Amino acid sequence: xxxxxxxxxxxxxxxxxxxxxxxLTGEWGGDRARLTLSATGGKIDYDCGSGTIxxxxxxxxxxxxxxxxxxxxxxxxxxxxDAQRRARPTxxxxxxxxxxxxxxxxxxxxxxxxxxxxVRGKQIKLIRCY
Numbered sequence: 001x002x003x004x005x006x007x008x009x010x011x012x013x014x015x016x017x018x019x020x021x022x023x024l025t026g027e028w029g030g031d032r033a034r035l036t037l038s039a040t041g042g043k044i045d046y047d048c049g050s051g052t053i054x055x056x057x058x059x060x061x062x063x064x065x066x067x068x069x070x071x072x073x074x075x076x077x078x079x080x081x082d083a084q085r086r087a088r089p090t091x092x093x094x095x096x097x098x099x100x101x102x103x104x105x106x107x108x109x110x111x112x113x114x115x116x117x118x119v120r121g122k123q124i125k126l127i128r129c130y
Contacts, residue, residue, distance in 0.1 A: 023056030024065065028101050029122035035103065041069075044092075044105070046116070048129035049073045051105065053092050063096045071107045074129045 051071035
């Protein structure tokens with residue numbers, strides 16, 4: 001049996017570390033982009049690119065998040081099967097307000113970040129880079 005003071009200490013430690021905050025999950029769509037989040041990470045697809053998010057997204061007290069991952073810009077036309085991937089390290093930052101998510105994607109080597117405005121559960125159609 002766990003003593004009450006030990007249970008209270010464990011709960012406090014979980015709260016301070018953010019471990020009690022559930023991860024952000026679900027399908028989000030808009031701005032010609034689709035974001036799929038699970039308890040273990042995420043994937044973003046838009047017309048001319050695709051990326052991955054390492055680890056779960058957890059909101060802080062201001063409903064913001066930050067995570068690392070990779071992102072790859074696509075080029076128009078067919079891609080040869082032996083083409084080297086051009087994925088680059090990326091930082092994903094965002095804010096959630098209700099069912100609205102603003103995602104800022106900053107990829108290493110890019111001068112400007114990309115901002116996406118997404119809605120939980122919104123279905124979109126991607127038109128791949130041409």
